[in-house]
Amino acid sequence: MSGASAPAHRVRGRRPPQGEPVVDRALSLLAAFDAGHRSLTLGELSRRSGIPPSSALRLANRLTAWGALERGDDGRFSVGLRLWEVASLAPRGQGLRQVAMPFMGDLAEVTRQHVLLAVREGDEAVLVERLSSHHAMPVLYRVGGRLPLHSTGVGLVLLAFADPAFQDEVLARPLVHEPEKVPVAPDALRRTLAEVRRQGMATVRRASPAPLVTVAAPIFGAEHRVVAALSVVVPRGGAEPRQLGPAVRTAARSISRMLGAH
Missing domain, CATH: 1.10.10.10 (Winged helix-like DNA-binding domain superfamily/Winged helix DNA-binding domain)
Known part of the structure; x- marks a missing residue:
């Protein structure tokens, strides 16, 4: 018998040691x-x-x-x-969407622009629904797309009501506003998050790619934890945040009650 070892037999149900599954x-x-x-x-x-x-x-x-x-x-x-x-079966998307759609429709009818619904997934916001008028301004947001937490309306709401340890983790990173490429000052962002919690609303004004205003509010679940964020996006000059704010917060609170929040 030669000194060469016999080839190893593959064990059924187990993958070889090399390579990805x-x-x-x-x-x-x-x-x-x-x-x-x-x-x-x-x-x-x-x-x-x-x-x-x-x-x-x-x-x-x-x-x-x-x-x-x-x-x-x-x-x-x-x-x-x-x-x-398969994705439509995700409870954080479909169940939330079914509850939110009537209220989003009301906001879309009033603003004639964009109404967004987003949840947090890791360190980003994921857009689970968007209603837009035929004459709405162009935006970069798409259903299923991911948005930064630190520089979007829904993102700021989700970040403001996240666990403090997670907030600290995000604030410790070098953050940049996109697409403006402007660095984010951690102290300023921390103050912004505190203001969002105090007002129960986030307001973001952007100049690029088109001048716009976003007003967002939190949606609470049965355990009084923020499970999503609702926002409207309108052209700058199209509406004042102080006019949009009550409408967005009222819609968010109505959705929260439907989800079992007290």
Whole structure:
């Protein structure tokens, strides 16, 4: 018998010691898509995910068969509707959205602009719904998109009512307003958060990409913890925050009562 060792037999149900699990690679493939890359060729999918083309194709075909991806006649891949079906079952999105929609509709009717509903996910806000008039000003926000906590109306509300330890963690980072590229002073942001808690409302004025005003208010859940934020976005000069504030806070309080807050 030669000195060469016999090949190791693969144990059923266990992955080899090298390489990522299949589920991690599949998630990397899905993460290759974003707002600026909604449709990708196999080569682009491979480069953006870091997965070799042959493996990327095999995984993409499996995801396409399940409905997580779709492939067009031109061979390009895009996100499939099956993911939307699954995402719609998330209680923090769909249940909240169902309760909030009538009140958001009322605000949209009054402002004729944008009404946003967002929740906190990690250190960002995620937009779970947006109602917009046909004549509303252009904005960068999209449903499913992520917004910074430190420089948006809904973000400031979610940050102001978050745990103090989390606030300290965020304030310890170098923060920059986007897209203006203006650094955020931690002391000024801390004062802003205190004012948001005192008033029960956040007001943000932006000059870029278009002059606008955002007014946001917290939505409380059954345990009197902030579970979401509601805001309106209007052109600067279109309405005064002191006029919008009571309407936004009233809508947020109504949604909170529907969610069981006292």
